[in-house]
Amino acid sequence: MNYIRKSILQGILVAFSVVGTGVSFSSCSSEELDPVSVFASETTEVQNDFDRWLEKNYVDNYNIEFKYRFEFNESDKSYNLIAADYNKSIALSKLIKFLWLETYEELCGTDFIRSYCPKVIFLIGSPAYDESGSVVLGAAEGGLKISLFNVNGINTENLNVEELNKWYFKTMHHEFGHILNQKKSYPTEFNEVSAKNYQSESWVNLTDQEALDMGFVSNYASSEASEDFVEILSIYVTNDAAYWDNLVSSASETGQQAINAKLNIVKSYCKETFGFDLDNLRRIVQRRSAEVVDLNLNLD
Secondary structure, eight states, X not given: OOEEEEEETTSOOOSOXXXXXXXXOOXXXXXXXXXXXXXXXXXXXXXXXXXXXXXXXXXXXXXXXXXXXXXXXXXXXXXXXXXXXXXXXXXXXXXXXXXXXHHHHHHHOHHHHHHHSOSEEEEOSSOEEOTTSOEEEEEEETTTEEEEOOGGGOOTTSOOHHHHIIIIIHHHHHHHHHXXXXXXXXXXXXXXXXXXXXXXXXXXXXXXXXHHHHTOSSTGGGSOHHHHHHHHHHHHXXXXXXXXXXXXXXXXXXXXXXXXXXXXXXXXXXXXIIOOOHHHHHHXXXXXXXXXXXXXXXXX
């Protein structure tokens, strides 16, 4: 099974548009249509304890709106999706705060979060599958919003950091990398290192070993340079040094050279453009990952 993350540069996708297309519709009934949409344009939700917790811990602290209720207009209409479970949404909100937001806050300060982090985090209960059968783990839209899928898959009774990284936190770092790139472009020299080896949509046909030998840390990294960049960043920080060293040493000699050259560019970009050290970020991520088993995932 292939896993991908989507970056949508021009804002939120819409399912369709019929304005100015000349499309017409006919009906077998003479009954007039109800002018009120089944998707209410304005809804007023009664705040519960979780909403109040989110107001304090996300909106007030970081200026981030955390959406856990299913909203049709926020979701990607090309997938069949379901709402996120209430209690698992609470758990993930606490995990995201501890493992992601507070990681960057510890390293770079609150102003960094407010300046660069997405303004909306949207949770979806189910996985999403694209036309190729690949699983979409997350989506970054216009630098403003990150959507996370498969929230209902969290096992809150037996947290597994590897699974959390696979589904959520590698995705968060990956998509945040896209957002940083949208704010300030990375050096074009990065594109040149593996320019002849990018596979476009054929990345799905590569094994992990074939990708490594070509100089990519994952087969998805071989799809295009922008994905290559954020795959290096996200895989580097969500794994310890021993994992990374073993991964790179498993590649061919030319593959190792390409990965190391690109990692150096990623590190320089983070330091020179945004002022943080990627190795320090990894140390904080790894320390917090070891502490997550003691985290209270309830509101009480």
